[in-house]
Amino acid sequence: MGGGGGLSDPPGIPLIYRPGGGPGGDSSGFTLGIRAPGQTYKQCLAANAHTYSAGGAAELAVNVATGTNTDITSNRAVDFFTGNSVNSLAAAGQAPGALEAGVGAGLTYGRRTSGSIALNLAGKGGLPQALSSSTSGLRSVLGSVGNALNLGLKASTRFGIDLGLTGAEAIGCAIPRS
């Protein structure tokens, strides 16, 4: 009922590399490659995505160390916290901070004392903006959204871990398992 996890192998996950055997594992010797014979690069990435997450890596290490064969991090609630965010966010096409960066700064034009763009014209008034001052409110809101996504923790720090794991997976899948 509340499954999706538990202390047993989840059904239907083929070709997960497990040192010492298991589905798709190679117990005959050490190899850097994790792509099984006949498996495409994309299939390899999909099959090993969980193994190359913080939770998956920790569980693999624990299973090797203790001689157990658990699948705790496949539980859905655990997976929300330990899953590889880079993979999921890459699919969603989002990144914290991108929202604010996309709006950019308001460009000034015309009249006096415009430091960023020429075409200074005589007349009263300050610096009209290509993006009206009302958009500063929008930028503020979007900035808050970006900050909320960062949530006091540098996104690069947290994403760096998942990015590193994703990179390792990409390299591993690039090398066929002999």
Added chain:
Amino acid sequence: MAKSETMVQVKSGFRIAGAWLLGFGWLCLVLAGMAVAFSPSKYPPVVGWLLLAVAAIILVTTAQRWVKALPGLLGLATLNALFSIFSGHATNLPSVPISRSESLVATLLLVVSTALSPSFTVRELRVVDRLAFLIYASCIFWGAVDHRVTLPVQMGIATFCLLSA
């Protein structure tokens, strides 16, 4: 001057990396404890419970340090849950399906948890706060050993603990 700034940044980088490695070590401790306590292994189950007790003590006693990372962790968990609404499966695990309603409820509860979490970072943590964190973590891992527990129940109790604190 520039050299000292560089050194400060290098030290800061090592400190951050070290903190994350310690977090990874704590996760390994919990997973090892659960593996030994709840599944057949070469160690007696009492060793697993001992490891879980050590992990719980570490979680409670060091809460003031790691609580700064809590909003970020919860925020990313929220994003993962949000993604599962559209994908229909767990993060990185297409073989573990999640119904839209379940993932929607989980996302909403995680949003509430995330919204609550910054308040913990700006104040001195009380015993109640630390116990709430312990119950929250227990609820997250609970479903992995008890298949009767549903995702909304797990997340609901966890969020209620943060709300109560």
